[in-house]
Amino acid sequence: MTSSHKHSPTRFPRLALSPLFLACLALLASPAHAQGAGQDALTAQAGNAAPALRTVVISGSRSERALDEVPAAIDLLEGEDLDPARVQDIRDLVRELPNVSVKRAPVRFGGVTGNVGRDGNAGFNIRGLEGNRVLLTIDGIRVPRELSSGVFGPAAFGRDYYDLGLISRVELLRGANSALYGSDGLAGMVAMFTTEPKDLLRPGQTLGGRVGLSYDGEDGGRRIGATLAGVASDTLQWLGSVQVGRSRELDNQGENHALNSTRTAPNPQKDEQVSVMGKLVFTPGGGQRHVVTAEHVDKQSEVEAYSGRAPVISAATHVGDLDGTSDMVRSRVSWDGRFPVASAWADELRAMVGYQASESQEVTHEYRPLQPAATQNRVRDVTYRERILQAVLQAEKLRPLGGNWSQKLVYGVDVSRASLDNLVTGVNGPSYESYPLQRFPETIETTSALFVQSEFASDRWSLIPALRYDRVALDARSSPLYPLQPASLSNGALTPKLGAIWRGGEHWSVFGNLAAGFRSPSPLQLNNYFQNPFGNYEAIPNPNLRPEKSRTLELGTRGSSGVIEWEAVAFTGRYKDFIEDLVTVQTAPVLQFQSVNRQSVTLRGFELKGSARLSARTTLRAAYGQTRGTDTARNLPLNSVNPARLVLGVDHRLGDWSLGASLSHSAKKSASDIDTSGTANQFATPSYTTLDLRASWQVNRSTRLSAAIHNLTDRKYWEWTNVRGIAANDPVLDAYTAPGRSLSVALVTDF
Numbered sequence: 197m198t199s200s201h202k203h204s205p206t207r208f209p210r211l212a213l214s215p216l217f218l219a220c221l222a223l224l225a226s227p228a229h230a231q232g233a234g235q236d237a238l239t240a241q242a243g244n245a246a247p248a249l250r251t252v253v254i255s256g257s258r259s260e261r262a263l264d265e266v267p268a269a270i271d272l273l274e275g276e277d278l279d280p281a282r283v284q285d286i287r288d289l290v291r292e293l294p295n296v297s298v299k300r301a302p303v304r305f306g307g308v309t310g311n312v313g314r315d316g317n318a319g320f321n322i323r324g325l326e327g328n329r330v331l332l333t334i335d336g337i338r339v340p341r342e343l344s345s346g347v348f349g350p351a352a353f354g355r356d357y358y359d360l361g362l363i364s365r366v367e368l369l370r371g372a373n374s375a376l377y378g379s380d381g382l383a384g385m386v387a388m389f390t391t392e393p394k395d396l397l398r399p400g401q402t403l404g405g406r407v408g409l410s411y412d413g414e415d416g417g418r419r420i421g422a423t424l425a426g427v428a429s430d431t432l433q434w435l436g437s438v439q440v441g442r443s444r445e446l447d448n449q450g451e452n453h454a455l456n457s458t459r460t461a462p463n464p465q466k467d468e469q470v471s472v473m474g475k476l477v478f479t480p481g482g483g484q485r486h487v488v489t490a491e492h493v494d495k496q497s498e499v500e501a502y503s504g505r506a507p508v509i510s511a512a513t514h515v516g517d518l519d520g521t522s523d524m525v526r527s528r529v530s531w532d533g534r535f536p537v538a539s540a541w542a543d544e545l546r547a548m549v550g551y552q553a554s555e556s557q558e559v560t561h562e563y564r565p566l567q568p569a570a571t572q573n574r575v576r577d578v579t580y581r582e583r584i585l586q587a588v589l590q591a592e593k594l595r596p597l598g599g600n601w602s603q604k605l606v607y608g609v610d611v612s613r614a615s616l617d618n619l620v621t622g623v624n625g626p627s628y629e630s631y632p633l634q635r636f637p638e639t640i641e642t643t644s645a646l647f648v649q650s651e652f653a654s655d656r657w658s659l660i661p662a663l664r665y666d667r668v669a670l671d672a673r674s675s676p677l678y679p680l681q682p683a684s685l686s687n688g689a690l691t692p693k694l695g696a697i698w699r700g701g702e703h704w705s706v707f708g709n710l711a712a713g714f715r716s717p718s719p720l721q722l723n724n725y726f727q728n729p730f731g732n733y734e735a736i737p738n739p740n741l742r743p744e745k746s747r748t749l750e751l752g753t754r755g756s757s758g759v760i761e762w763e764a765v766a767f768t769g770r771y772k773d774f775i776e777d778l779v780t781v782q783t784a785p786v787l788q789f790q791s792v793n794r795q796s797v798t799l800r801g802f803e804l805k806g807s808a809r810l811s812a813r814t815t816l817r818a819a820y821g822q823t824r825g826t827d828t829a830r831n832l833p834l835n836s837v838n839p840a841r842l843v844l845g846v847d848h849r850l851g852d853w854s855l856g857a858s859l860s861h862s863a864k865k866s867a868s869d870i871d872t873s874g875t876a877n878q879f880a881t882p883s884y885t886t887l888d889l890r891a892s893w894q895v896n897r898s899t900r901l902s903a904a905i906h907n908l909t910d911r912k913y914w915e916w917t918n919v920r921g922i923a924a925n926d927p928v929l930d931a932y933t934a935p936g937r938s939l940s941v942a943l944v945t946d947f
Contacts (some may be wrong), residue, residue: 208911219792221657230762251597251917255367255387257660258376259592259606267660267695267707269803273366276854280410281942282890283904286317286356289366291841292858294803294821296368297321299917302448302931303463304503305350307518307562307574308626313331314522314558315344315354316497321917322370323767324799324825324837325383329715329744332699333371334358334388336488337528338380338612339480340554341584341718342734346778346789347635347726348620348733350520351578357472357526359493361408361421361439364391370803371767372748375662375693378610378645382713382746382771392431393425393477396946402427406946410425412907413418413938415434415467417443420666433477441469445499447910447938450930456507460930464500467494483536483544488529495524503931511565518561519603528552542591546608548588556580560737575623584614600654601771607648614641615721617819628728635726639719660695661851668716682723683739689714714744721791735778742793759809774827795829799837816847832871838916839863839881854892861885865916881922884913903941910937 204874263272271293283289285299298320303313319342320330332339332355339372344352366388375380399402405424411417421439421598428434444467450460471493476682497520504518530550537545561572567906589609597603621632649662666689672682693711699708726735752765782788802824808816820842845858864883872878887909892902913932919932 203757215251221595229232230740241746248595249921253367254389255369255373255385257606257651258647259604261597264696264705264912265658267344267369267658267697267709268750269752269763271363271368271370273368273671274364276892277316278363278366279362279890279892279902279942280361280408280419280944281892281904281940283360284410284412284940285360286320287360289369289887290320292819292845292860293368294805294819294841294843295323295370295801295823295838296821297841297915297917299326299705300446301918303445303465303499303501303520303926304931305499305501305520305560306504307515307560308349308576309346309360310504311348311350311352314520315342315352316430317354317356318342318344319355319382320368320386321836321838322368322384323801324834326407326824327585328380328718329382331381331385331495332388334363334491334528335530335532336548336585336588337530337550337552337586338420340552340556340584341380341527341616343556343580343618343720344633345720345724345735347724348618349576350560353580354558357493357524357586358388358496359439359441359469359556361419361441361489362390362437362471362473362493363388364395365389369767371750372691372693372711372746374689374691374713374715375711376647376649376668376884377665378643378664378666378691379668379689379714379716382715383743390475390491391423392475392487393427393435393603396423396425396435397427397433399861404947406944408942408944409756410942412443412940414446414935414940415443415446415946417441417467431479431481431884434480435473435475435477437471437473437584439469439471441467443467443469443680444916447935448931449933449936452928452930454507456505457503458507458928459503459926462931463502466498468496476510483534485534487532489532489562489614490529492527493790495522497522502817503928504562506943512564512565514564515562515567517561519561520558522556522558524554524556526554530833531929542593544592546590546592548590549590550585552582552584552586572681573623574625576625577621579619581617582614584612586612597652602653603652604653605648606650608646610643610645610647612641612643613638614643615639620750620792625829628729628730632677632862633907634675634677635682635788636672636720636723637675639682640673641716641719642669642671644665645915656699657698658695660693662695663690664692664716670716670722671721672719673674678725679725680723680725682735683737685717685722685739685741687716687743689716689743689745701755703757703793704753706753709748711746711750713748715744715775717741717743717775717791721777724777724791732785733789735789736781738790738792741791742776744771744773744798746771762804762806764802766800766802769798769843771799788865794827796826797825799823799834813849815847817840817843817847819843832873833869835871835874835920837869839865839869839883852894856890858888858890859885859886862913862915875921875923877923877925878930879914879919879926879929881914881916881919884911886911886913898947899943901941901943903939906938906940907934907936912936 210674229654237395239419251263252260299318301313323491369385403426419441423437425435445462445465473491501518535545556577593605645666646689647664651660691712697707734947748769750767750884754763774797780790781790803821804821822840825837840863842861847856865880890904
């Protein structure tokens with residue numbers, strides 16, 4: 197039988213009785229026959245005069261609303277922000293965003309241990325939190341989780357299941373959003389939306405499309421994509437897209453090209469990517485809209501790991517050759533339907549059902565020529581699979597309240613069932629292992645949630661309380677490949693949120709957001725198991741893990757004054773029961789590692805963004821972000837926090853040309869801001885400044901040619917996120933440098 201450690205939902209009594217919870221409860225209990233959002237946006241929907249067209253986002257409130265009516269910091273990236281000459285992957289996507297980064301360490305792995313860089317573009321870091329603490333979605337479907345742990349040896353699975361050639365819009369929401377989306381959103385959310393026919397078809401056009409070609413000098417990437425859209429009838433539109441890419445290793449500024457572990461130049465790498473998507477948009481009338489999407493992304497990589505070869509033949513364990521391959525596949529099909537209803541309880545219903553299957557496999561082949569012929573070849577094959585079925589039913593209701601007030605109510609149910617599994621196999625593995633095996637047993641994660649958000653708005657105020665209850669159950673299945681009796685887990689979370697906006701004038705406002713968040717332990721953290729009896733060490737499960745919980749406060753202002761636009765945000769957060777992986781919990785008689793809850797972590801910082809139109813053709817931009825993180829229980833810095841960064845930019849339009857430049861400065865990583873308990877002589881990255889130039893030429897109405905030069909001065913520098921855990925005296929420190937000067941170009945034609 198499977199052992200079960202149950203966590204009652206009553207583990208959150210302080211949260212349930214907090215002023216935040218009581219305030220949300222009181223506001224949510226207001227008359228249910230009303231609805232609204234910012235007075236100019238909501239009242240218009242209720243029947244008043246329509247407001248001027250404004251940029252809208254979805255991730256901030258689960259429904260469309262004006263960007264400046266969200267009481268939180270959101271970056272919206274679309275149009276020229278996704279120009280393939282500037283943005284070809286998620287690392288490029290956040291290059292100029294404050295307090296956001298994407299880790300991409302050099303690929304330097306071993307045959308049995310050491311997985312540096314195998315996770316590629318690992319995922320997003322928002323305000324010092326990363327990995328599965330950031331919620332990632334594509335068209336509302338959750339992206340597969342990160343899986344990275346020393347127990348998987350040379351394998352590490354990141355979260356870059358994207359092809360930006362299929363994406364038309366990205367919304368990056370900062371701060372906890374569990375009240376709307378549940379678990380995994382402690383740090384924030386990155387919501388991506390795929391291209392629809394309306395993005396390509398001009399009015400009256402029945403057939404159109406886009407063809408794009410691009411080259412990226414940082415990794416030699418050559419990419420071609422073709423998207424075709426059409427109108428089949430008055431009620432049916434369709435779209436098909438194919439994206440193909442080839443690239444090599446990411447460049448750096450290492451100069452040692454030795455074919456062994458002293459190498460600092462990148463290991464040779466060959467990457468291939470193929471993505472396809474089909475979409476049907478059905479509008480039968482009466483305001484109904486149905487979107488059916490099928491998407492498939494396949495990324496393959498081959499690495500010649502010269503850095504894994506021994507420089508001197510000295511023992512039978514000498515490594516003469518080391519190669520690695522990886523394959524990341526994600527496939528999903530989803531239906532998103534909207535139904536207008538004329539009732540007292542809803543104006544519109546939205547239903548979404550999606551199924552997604554992903555599989556990532558990493559294989560390492562190690563050749564040891566001094567071994568007997570039968571054991572010369574060692575193969576380690578690790579596979580991670582994730583299947584998720586997700587469904588949402590959501591209702592929206594909007595009415596004027598009278599007295600210059602309106603209310604908008606968004607409520608619904610959110611359910612999902614995910615299967616997470618892994619398999620380790622190979623040839624001539626370590627003597628203490630017998631293949632095949634599992635590091636954690638197959639686990640079924642079931643989540644069911646009820647959520648409600650009510651917004652009250654007038655000309656001056658918007659009050660936006662939200663409340664969500666989640667029930668998360670991890671059911672670990674017994675398996676002959678997993679030697680222990682697995683533990684299961686069940687926990688509940690009640691997460692309130694209260695947002696507020698005060699419009700001090702027609703063009704500026706002050707906003708605040710007080711939110712609770714939570715994240716359930718992952719199956720790997722719960723049942724992680726690895727044992728080396730000969731080395732006298734092991735990684736053991738922790739069935740007593742508690743969910744991570746957070747309380748965050750964000751205060752900000754945004755607005756415009758003539759030619760100037762600005763946004764300033766300050767934030768602070770406390771994270772209880774913070775989960776840290778593979779912590780030493782026992783040194784004798786056996787050295788033991790385990791995932792554990794840390795008592796408390798705090799994060800605080802601020803972000804400034806602004807622009808000034810110097811003329812009808814010229815705009816100046818500026819952005820600055822700074823975060824400080826502390827493990828308060830141990831009084832140690834949080835190493836996942838990146839140094840402060842300043843970005844200054846200028847854009848100028850000249851006829852059919854668009855010219856721009858960006859100056860990016862990153863502060864040094866101070867020694868006092870580094871936890872050295874893991875690496876005593878941790879390398880502290882110096883400050884650096886880089887300059888990027890870009891140009892775009894609108895050849896004709898349909899065709900645009902664009903180019904960008906990154907790191908124009910060929911500055912040698914290190915990004916902190918890629919060198920954590922590397923000693924200052926490491927002889928291959930240059931292997932972790934960022935790319936030098938590079939050129940990227942793109943040609944895009946619409947027809």
